[in-house]
Amino acid sequence: MVQExxxxxxxxxxxxxxxxxxxxxxxxxxxxxLSLRAVAGRMGMxxxxxxxxxxxxxxxxxxxxxxxxxxxxxxxxAAADTQPDDDAAARLVCATVAFRxxxxxxxxxxxxxFANPIADSSCxxxxxxxASASGLLFTDLLHDLWVQTKYPxxxxxxxxxxxxxxxxxxxxxxxxxxxxxxxxxxxxVYMQGWTMLYGVVTLEVFGHMDPRVIASGEMFIxxxxxxxxxxxxxxDWKRLEPLMRTRLAG
Amino acid sequence: MVQExxxxxxxxxxxxxxxxxxxxxxxxxxxxxLSLRAVAGRMGMxxxxxxxxxxxxxxxxxxxxxxxxxxxxxxxxAAADTQPDDDAAARLVCATVAFRxxxxxxxxxxxxxFANPIADSSCxxxxxxxASASGLLFTDLLHDLWVQTKYPxxxxxxxxxxxxxxxxxxxxxxxxxxxxxxxxxxxxVYMQGWTMLYGVVTLEVFGHMDPRVIASGEMFIxxxxxxxxxxxxxxDWKRLEPLMRTRLAG
DNA sequence: TCAGATTAGTGAATGGTGTTAACCGTAAAC
DNA sequence: GTTTACGGTTAACACCATTCACTAATCTGA
Numbered sequence: 001m002v003q004e005x006x007x008x009x010x011x012x013x014x015x016x017x018x019x020x021x022x023x024x025x026x027x028x029x030x031x032x033x034l035s036l037r038a039v040a041g042r043m044g045m046x047x048x049x050x051x052x053x054x055x056x057x058x059x060x061x062x063x064x065x066x067x068x069x070x071x072x073x074x075x076x077x078a079a080a081d082t083q084p085d086d087d088a089a090a091r092l093v094c095a096t097v098a099f100r101x102x103x104x105x106x107x108x109x110x111x112x113x114f115a116n117p118i119a120d121s122s123c124x125x126x127x128x129x130x131a132s133a134s135g136l137l138f139t140d141l142l143h144d145l146w147v148q149t150k151y152p153x154x155x156x157x158x159x160x161x162x163x164x165x166x167x168x169x170x171x172x173x174x175x176x177x178x179x180x181x182x183x184x185x186x187x188x189v190y191m192q193g194w195t196m197l198y199g200v201v202t203l204e205v206f207g208h209m210d211p212r213v214i215a216s217g218e219m220f221i222x223x224x225x226x227x228x229x230x231x232x233x234x235x236d237w238k239r240l241e242p243l244m245r246t247r248l249a250g
Numbered sequence: 251m252v253q254e255x256x257x258x259x260x261x262x263x264x265x266x267x268x269x270x271x272x273x274x275x276x277x278x279x280x281x282x283x284l285s286l287r288a289v290a291g292r293m294g295m296x297x298x299x300x301x302x303x304x305x306x307x308x309x310x311x312x313x314x315x316x317x318x319x320x321x322x323x324x325x326x327x328a329a330a331d332t333q334p335d336d337d338a339a340a341r342l343v344c345a346t347v348a349f350r351x352x353x354x355x356x357x358x359x360x361x362x363x364f365a366n367p368i369a370d371s372s373c374x375x376x377x378x379x380x381a382s383a384s385g386l387l388f389t390d391l392l393h394d395l396w397v398q399t400k401y402p403x404x405x406x407x408x409x410x411x412x413x414x415x416x417x418x419x420x421x422x423x424x425x426x427x428x429x430x431x432x433x434x435x436x437x438x439v440y441m442q443g444w445t446m447l448y449g450v451v452t453l454e455v456f457g458h459m460d461p462r463v464i465a466s467g468e469m470f471i472x473x474x475x476x477x478x479x480x481x482x483x484x485x486d487w488k489r490l491e492p493l494m495r496t497r498l499a500g
Numbered sequence: 501t502c503a504g505a506t507t508a509g510t511g512a513a514t515g516g517t518g519t520t521a522a523c524c525g526t527a528a529a530c
Numbered sequence: 531g532t533t534t535a536c537g538g539t540t541a542a543c544a545c546c547a548t549t550c551a552c553t554a555a556t557c558t559g560a
Contacts, residue, residue, distance in 0.1 A: 008528085035516085037518090045538075046539065047519085048519075048539080049537070049539075056519085057518060057519090114458065117455075117457060118457035160468045162466030162468055166460040170460060191459070195473060196449055199449015199452070202448070203448050206366065206367050207367060208368060209445075210416040212413075212416045213416050215412065216411075219413075219442070257556090259557065287547085296511080297547075297548085298549080299510075303508095306548085307546090307548090
């Protein structure tokens, strides 16, 4: 279609664009700082040339963060796929563990994607956030579980006004087209879960927690169990906890 | 005592030290970046002079973070003190709300104190963390509540090994000398609460949440309620929630 | 009291950062 | 085939942390 009649220049441009984010991610993975000079140097260019592709270093960071999120989501998704389709609970648990393990193993990447202020509310930034891949994955997993088990969710009419508005017309990542308006309480449950997960993992990544607790992962397990009861998985916990622990160890 | 026979130089040095953190906090409050040049410039000095007082910019940041934490804790403590001594629940709730409001009003300070990686585990850093004033306040408030209501806490013997170790010999801020070994399950409850509180507030501060939910504070309220049930305050929630909402609005 | 040592500051310099401006050759467009 | 736009360059500016050599003031001990 439109893709096919790409001019040579456009293809070239896109290729360098890809190389920019690739070089950036390599730098990050090597533990180096992300800087225009470093990125440019790695591709045999000079720093000012990058301004033909990004308007500022912040835009580059946002771009890279978006790509990292996409790539990490592949990992989480693969973790979920180790479990059968009809076992949504296990799939959710495995993705959650994968998220935590990835965060601890790639702390600078985690900081970039999940601990980066969105304060300035620049349009580009918000758009990227809204399309967050990991957000979509976890809402999907939670939705799948709900379809299978129909755990209790609040009625939209019972939610506070601001929340009702947010779940019926969400800006935050959520594949909500598929879920009918009456069941949007599900989004609220998702937000609750995400808040809890985010809390433990960020605390662990930043090291603001007893190192022995971090190493053991007990607070993470405790948090997941807490949310598990919230979504009616108590009866299943005897099975899910060992699964979690093996996943954490491996 | 020792203080009195301070030599002139020592007094001078301490005064300059205080001025450094004061200037740093002023910069932060004005929304400027914290840099050696800026701090030195504000005090009519040059940047290299600051190396007589701190070994690196990171050490300055840690120092300032420590002082900010101390000052902020005064604010949280004052919020608790608006409630009578025998109403530990209300005191805890008010301090919690104060924490959240302070974090949202002073996001860069919050990031400095609570979203700063402790990765390098430099001794100085760890020591400061262990002496975190806000951590001490919240453990105290939770302890007071427990003394008053004796809400259920896990037995240390029921806790996972790593957790038991962490609560009997804590590195993380906690005034635990006063609480006997059998009751150290309290520390675990504290860690759970802190994790939840940290999760919401950090998510809100970084803007990784629907702006309408942030503005309304509903997720924050929801999280506090969730923890309130955890510490046996369900029966009191009818009273505590309105208190929270007035505090959030004011 | 006075010499020697310690201390708190300076200016200059190094090497790093993001960013802007002027320029230039080459590839695309008409 | 001429013109235009693009993608790169170099040079420069304004920051940043940090180190070094040096100076002037203060403290210390004989």
